[in-house]
Amino acid sequence: MTDKKRGMYKNLTSYGDEGFSIFLRKAFIKGLGYTDEMLDRPIVGITNTYSDYNPCHGNVPDLIKSVKSGILSSGAIPLEFPTITVHESFAHPTSMYLRNLMSIDTEEMLRAQPMDACVLIGGCDKTVPAQLMGAFSTDIPVIQLVTGPMLTGSHRGERVGACTDCRRYWAKFRAEEIDEDEINEVNNQLVPTVGTCGVMGTASTMALITEALGIMLPNGACAPAVSAERKRIAEETGRVAVEIASKDLRPSKFLTIKNFQNALTVLSAIGGSTNGIVHLTAIAGRLGFDLNLNDFDEMTKNTPMIVDLKPSGSGYMEDLFKSGGLPRILVELKDYLHLDTLSVTGQTLKQLIDKTNFTWPQEIIRKKDNPIFEKGSIAVLNGNLAPGSAIIKQSAASKELLYHEGKVEVFENLEDLASRIDSDDLDVTKDSILLLRNIGPIGAPGMPEAGLIPIPKKLAKQGVKDMVRISDGRMSGTASGTIVLHVCPESAVGGPLNVVESGDFIKLDVNNRSLELMLSDKEIKLRMDNKKLNINSKRRGYNKLFHETVLQADKGVDFDFLRPVE
Numbered sequence: 001m002t003d004k005k006r007g008m009y010k011n012l013t014s015y016g017d018e019g020f021s022i023f024l025r026k027a028f029i030k031g032l033g034y035t036d037e038m039l040d041r042p043i044v045g046i047t048n049t050y051s052d053y054n055p056c057h058g059n060v061p062d063l064i065k066s067v068k069s070g071i072l073s074s075g076a077i078p079l080e081f082p083t084i085t086v087h088e089s090f091a092h093p094t095s096m097y098l099r100n101l102m103s104i105d106t107e108e109m110l111r112a113q114p115m116d117a118c119v120l121i122g123g124c125d126k127t128v129p130a131q132l133m134g135a136f137s138t139d140i141p142v143i144q145l146v147t148g149p150m151l152t153g154s155h156r157g158e159r160v161g162a163c164t165d166c167r168r169y170w171a172k173f174r175a176e177e178i179d180e181d182e183i184n185e186v187n188n189q190l191v192p193t194v195g196t197c198g199v200m201g202t203a204s205t206m207a208l209i210t211e212a213l214g215i216m217l218p219n220g221a222c223a224p225a226v227s228a229e230r231k232r233i234a235e236e237t238g239r240v241a242v243e244i245a246s247k248d249l250r251p252s253k254f255l256t257i258k259n260f261q262n263a264l265t266v267l268s269a270i271g272g273s274t275n276g277i278v279h280l281t282a283i284a285g286r287l288g289f290d291l292n293l294n295d296f297d298e299m300t301k302n303t304p305m306i307v308d309l310k311p312s313g314s315g316y317m318e319d320l321f322k323s324g325g326l327p328r329i330l331v332e333l334k335d336y337l338h339l340d341t342l343s344v345t346g347q348t349l350k351q352l353i354d355k356t357n358f359t360w361p362q363e364i365i366r367k368k369d370n371p372i373f374e375k376g377s378i379a380v381l382n383g384n385l386a387p388g389s390a391i392i393k394q395s396a397a398s399k400e401l402l403y404h405e406g407k408v409e410v411f412e413n414l415e416d417l418a419s420r421i422d423s424d425d426l427d428v429t430k431d432s433i434l435l436l437r438n439i440g441p442i443g444a445p446g447m448p449e450a451g452l453i454p455i456p457k458k459l460a461k462q463g464v465k466d467m468v469r470i471s472d473g474r475m476s477g478t479a480s481g482t483i484v485l486h487v488c489p490e491s492a493v494g495g496p497l498n499v500v501e502s503g504d505f506i507k508l509d510v511n512n513r514s515l516e517l518m519l520s521d522k523e524i525k526l527r528m529d530n531k532k533l534n535i536n537s538k539r540r541g542y543n544k545l546f547h548e549t550v551l552q553a554d555k556g557v558d559f560d561f562l563r564p565v566e
Contacts, residue, residue, distance in 0.1 A: 006245075007043045007077070010114040025114075034077075042076040044241045045115035047106065049085035049127055056124035056203065057085060057147050058194030059225045066231040067119050067145065070238025076116070076245065078238065083109055086126045088202075088449075088476075096474065097446025099126040099133075100550075100559050101542060106134030116141065117245035119237055123147030123195070123225075125202040125477075128210060129279035136286040137562065139252050141244040143344050144216045145237045146207040148225035149317035150195030155186045161198035162191045163478040164310040167452070175460035195225025198317045199310040201477035205272035206279060211326045212266040213259050214343030215251065218352050222321035229321075244344060252287060258338035260284045260291060261299065262349065265336050268300035269329065271312035271377045271395045273477020274485055282556025288564045293389045293554055297380035297513065304371035305395050306332055308364050311480035312395040313372050315364045323362035331356055332368050381484065383515040384524060385470075385496050385506065388488030389554050394510050396480035398466040402510040404482075405518070406433040406468060410502045413438040414450055422457040430464045433506050437497045439473035440490025441550045441557045445543070451475035451485045468508055470515075472497055472553075484508065484515060486553035492533070493552075499527035 003009070008029075012021040026039055046067050050060040064080055071078040083105045086095045110118060120131040123146050135142040152161040160169075165186075173183045196203035207221035217237055223229040243249075260280065267276045281291045307329065309315045330337065330353050339350035366372055377395035394402060409428050411417040417436055420426055428434070434453045441447045453469040454460075468482050472490035475483050489495035496517060500506075505518040517524065539547055549559040 006116050007041060008039050008114055010043075010116065011112060038077055042116040042242065042245050043114055044071045044076050044078055044238070044245060045110070045113065045118040046078055046080040047118065047120050047122075047131065048080045048082045049121055051085045051087070053090045054085045054087040054124055055191065055194055056087060056196045057121075057127075059147055059230070060121055062231060063121055063145065063147065063234040066234035067121075067238040067241075070235040071242055074239045074242035076242045079115065081109060081113060085124075086130070087124050088126070093444060094446040094448035095124075095126045096448065096557065097546065099130045100546070100557075100562065102127065102130035103133035103137075103562070106131050107137045110135060110138040110140055117241045118142045119241050120144045121147065123203055125206070125275065128203075128206040129283055132210065132215065132283045133286050133558070133562070136251050136283060139250045141241070141247075141249050142215070142251065143237055143241050143244060144210050145234055146196070146210070146216070146221060148195050148223050148227070148230045149198045149204060150191060150193045151224055151226060151318055152198055152316050153189035153192035155189045159316075160186065160189055161316050163197045163201060163476065164199045164480070166190050167476075167479055171455070171460070174454065174457055193224075193226050197478055199478050200271055200273065200307065200312065200317075202273040202275040204309075204317050205267065205270065205276040205477050208270055208326050208329075209263040209267050209272065209276055209280060212330070213263040214255065214341060214349070216344070218343070218345065219325045219327050222317055222325040224318050224321065240345060249344065249346075254342040254344070255287060256341065257289050259341045260289055262337050262341055264291070264296050265300060265303055265333065266326070266329065268303045268377050269305055269333055269336070270307040271305045271309065271373065271393075274378060274391050274393050275474055275477055277378065277391060278474070278486070278553055278556055281554070282558040285556050285558055285563050293380045293391070294382075297376070300378070301376040303333075303336055304368050304375055305373035305377040306366040306368060306371050308366060308372050311478055312377065312393075319364045323364040324358045327352065327356045328358045328365050331358065332365065335368075379510050379513060381510070381513050381515040384521065385500070385515045385517045386487045387496065388552065390484050390487040390515050392482070392484050392510060397482040397510075401466060401468055401482040401508075403508065404433070404468050405505060405507045406431050408433045408435050408500055408502060408504045408506055410500055411436045411453070414444070414448070417450075417453065421454055424458055426456050426458065427502070428456055428459065430459060430462070430467065433468045433470060433508075435497070435500055435506070436469070436471040436473065437491035437500070439471055440487075440492055441552060442547055443472065443490055443492030445546055445550075447474050447553065447557055449474045449476045451483050452479040452481060470506065487515075488552045488554050490552065494528065494531075494533055496524060496528065499524060499531050
């Protein structure tokens with residue numbers, strides 16, 4: 001007997017006649033060759049995020065084939081459907097600007113189309129969080145599949161890979177340490193295959209913390225995009241998708257705040273991207289969980305960083321895969337985790353850890369008593385310059401700059417930065433602090449990854465490799481340096497960052513979690529009272545929606561109306 005609560009009978013188009021709705025639906029899909037017997041089976045949707053503009057997703061067509069094999073072998077119908085896709089370097093003004101749009105697209109397609117579960121295929125930085133945000137809002141059974149990291153290339157005998165080495169070689173080029181011929185030569189080797197960045201950037205971070213969250217197959221994060229193992233993971237993902245469809249295993253049924261706390265602990269322990277905090281905050285918000293950044297700092301300040309990957313270490317994602325991936329990391333972290341949390345497979349974290357057996361030697365995943373960075377790879381800052389919060393990836397910073405007082409050079413926006421940063425007249429020394437404002441969620445818009453302010457060329461030529469840099473924007477997880485990010489409130493909404501002037505002094509004290517503009521409260525208030533905001537009311541479309549509803553970084557840069565209605 002046909003189950004009229006599943007498969008083709010779900011989410012019927014409204015014609016005022018349910019019988020006609022299913023009759024018409026079947027008539028059209030039979031044009032693809034389906035039989036009535038097939039159409040009585042459960043349906044598992046598969047998001048297709050392939051695009052010629054997204055090389056990180058270049059293997060999606062192959063992954064879809066493997067997912068379909070797993071679904072068909074388990075007795076369900078696989079139906080793929082497209083959503084928009086976002087690539088970091090092909091999105092203007094920034095990929096973060098489009099993350100929420102992709103989440104809306106994903107959410108509405110999951111709501112509109114008949115499916116009992118869905119396999120979400122994502123990879124490049126903003127696609128995985130966008131998919132989880134949309135899926136958690138619909139609360140249907142879902143499982144995440146990532147495209148996987150690219151392999152490494154070789155440049156003049158040196159192993160290289162996107163995108164830490166992209167930034168490192170570009171810095172060499174700016175400092176005139178290498179010439180144009182060499183920068184063009186290395187450009188051919190940095191991305192030798194399809195797949196996501198092969199270091200601990202945002203894509204790798206999101207893959208690992210999504211697995212830690214429990215919404216992905218165990219050991220599903222690290223297998224290279226072009227490997228046979230990645231296809232096997234895809235096939236198994238299809239089979240598990242059918243299982244969660246049969247159980248109606250929705251995210252709200254097994255994900256708790258403990259799952260998100262585990263993910264945050266893993267984020268710290270892997271030396272993950274600072275973007276992971278923004279994304280995980282937004283994802284949790286869709287299920288009604290508020291992640292407080294000061295709680296995150298308190299929870300992870302003693303968590304050892306144990307993964308030796310660039311930019312905080314030396315290895316690449318393919319090395320982490322060969323070393324045992326996240327399951328081996330979890331073994332080392334078990335004393336810091338909630339072991340009673342459930343995953344999409346139905347197993348507890350303790351059960352997953354107890355099944356592991358790692359005996360071979362490796363150097364990428366350290367023992368917890370021999371970490372890469374002793375504790376708290378990401379620190380949350382507060383102070384009169386960041387009354388909401390700010391963050392710094394101290395594991396990727398220069399130790400000698402974690403306490404620093406310096407005179408500030410202020411850049412008003414990205415255009416001002418581009419026009420002056422390489423001027424010989426720029427009034428900076430190696431001890432200066434560079435401050436860039438108006439690159440927050442509203443100011444840019446979309447909070448671009450411009451927080452890695454370039455070292456001024458005249459200082460780069462002198463051999464300066466790092467300086468304290470502060471902004472209300474983001475930084476790629478592939479980048480390194482003493483960079484203060486996500487300053488809240490941002491300057492465009494009247495945060496204190498908006499009144500800093502060139503020549504002021506700022507004190508950074510990471511050990512005491514402090515970021516201070518060295519002025520009196522009275523002087524700061526006077527400046528803020530006299531500084532008018534530049535508000536543009538002539539907007540339309542998505543741009544208008546974004547500016548009027550986007551939240552600050554500490555709330556995940558989500559749209560206010562996309563969070564659960566109380």
